[in-house]
Amino acid sequence: MKRHSFVIPLYILPIFIGTRAEVPNSKAILDQLISSDEPKALAETNFKKFVSTSSPHSSTSSASPLNSTGTISAGSPNSTIAYPFVASLQIKKEKFMHLCGATILSANFVLTAAHCFLKYPKLKPKNYLVAAGTNRLFTRKTKHFYVSSLRKYPNFKPLKGHDIALLKLATPIPIDNVRFAALDFRDTTRKPSNVNTLLIGWGRTKPGVPKDLETVAFRTIKDEECLVSHRFKFFTDSEICAIHTTGIRGACDGDSGAPLIDVKKHKLFGLLSYSRKPCEPHKVYAFTRISPYVSWIKEQMGTM
Template identity: 30%
Template sequence: MLKPLHAVLSALGVLALSACSTQTAPEMAAALPQETLTVTGTEKAFSEDLSAQIVYGTVTNVTNRPYQVSVTPSNYLSGGWCGGTLISSTWVLTAAHCVDGYSASQMRVRAGINDLTTSTGQLRTAAQIIKHPSYNTSTSANDIALIRVSAFTLGSTVQPAALPNNATESVLDVNGKSAVVSGWGKTETGASSPRALREVSIPITPTGSDCGSRPANTICGKYSAGRDSCNGDSGGPLAARYNNKFYVLGAVSYGPAECRGYGVYTRVNGFINWIAQNTGISAQ
């Protein structure tokens, strides 16, 4: 899927993938509630063609990606800003650049939603934000953060992804394997952000120079017919299924401005100890 628009990494010639938009976020008329939003009836039908592609991906839904959440500033209404991965009922994994400069009270997380413009799903205001202490805004090194929220109610559309231990990592994160990236980011450079959650499968590699020079503990999304994440997908999950579990392998970090492959993802396994120390959540 897609990356952020809000930070151009001039030294690398790449674009940060956080799900930010180039448009100024509209001011909110009133504060949104922290607690669960009322879900009534069926999901609002999408008006766009369901066969349409997002940087050569497809429309999906949170029943397929129940770990997918939206991460946005509290004054940003319905557009995509960043994504995140639920790793427990109270903790979300995202990119550091998605929350950089914001206090916990300024960020909100939504889970269990397909369409960003609806008021369905569950909404929480962040209670705590933990950025990696070595995050580097210039190089995007250690582009990872944690958000603590009051507990989401788990169900078919809201379920955490597992963190990969070394054994799982050795099976899923190798050259020649593919993983799925999902989010509400742009479907191509210059396009408006979609309302519907989308996903795309891309080939990955933890090694090699396909994505050029990049920070340690990152995964390269290799070129494959232009499939990619894009603006607004930052912080969102790069995930794979193994032994009947979804594992989050990476978080969308940055990539070329044209969104046609070679996206870079923070490698979750490289930060397993840091995650466990701050959340108590262990790899599986």
């Protein structure tokens, strides 16, 4: 085998069968969130009610001090909803099962990765649920919303880009900017490299076992660096590469489809798509860019 040839084992399925040690709960603090003229998007002034204004990349935070692992404690299960725009894509067997992360775009629509629906190809949209309204999965405070329709981007194929899907809910989410909020997705500007971002998701989970929401710090890198230096040969123009920067774990398979947030501009940046191995710290991961799909998302919202 040539030195530079390789295959990226895509963790395309939201649930990974292999076993690893459980990652301790972690949570970083955004200093602000969305500045938007969208009436149902969470405003910066509202977000200040939820979290500290400390920087998520500082070494200390009075609200959530760093522990010895370099992560930030998620707090008690009764704490305020820090990220009310984050949701969980689930199915229900004997217990609720978390498949992927998701982002609330409006009262009726949620965004996630298209590959999240490959594990159970025979399931219909109505078999999926979106869980929201809490920092902690699988508790009585969780509110479930059934999916009524699903649209994956028509050109999506595994390792061929376009890993994005829009869900319409059977009943609307009661957007109140407290338990439930919408995240602004409408920025069509192509995002640059060297931007500090946060992935917000639950990571690996066990069906029915409560787990706190976690954040993972990333920095975006140039496309050329991703292709050449890190040899992501399946990387496409519809994706953005980011390297994990801080903490004990990288992005895990349960984080698939979860939002990558621009720390400074406080808008939706990308969705976790794939990497070589899940959960590895200080490695590169590929995310679906949101900016090329803004028009498509708006079109689907008008026709679904």
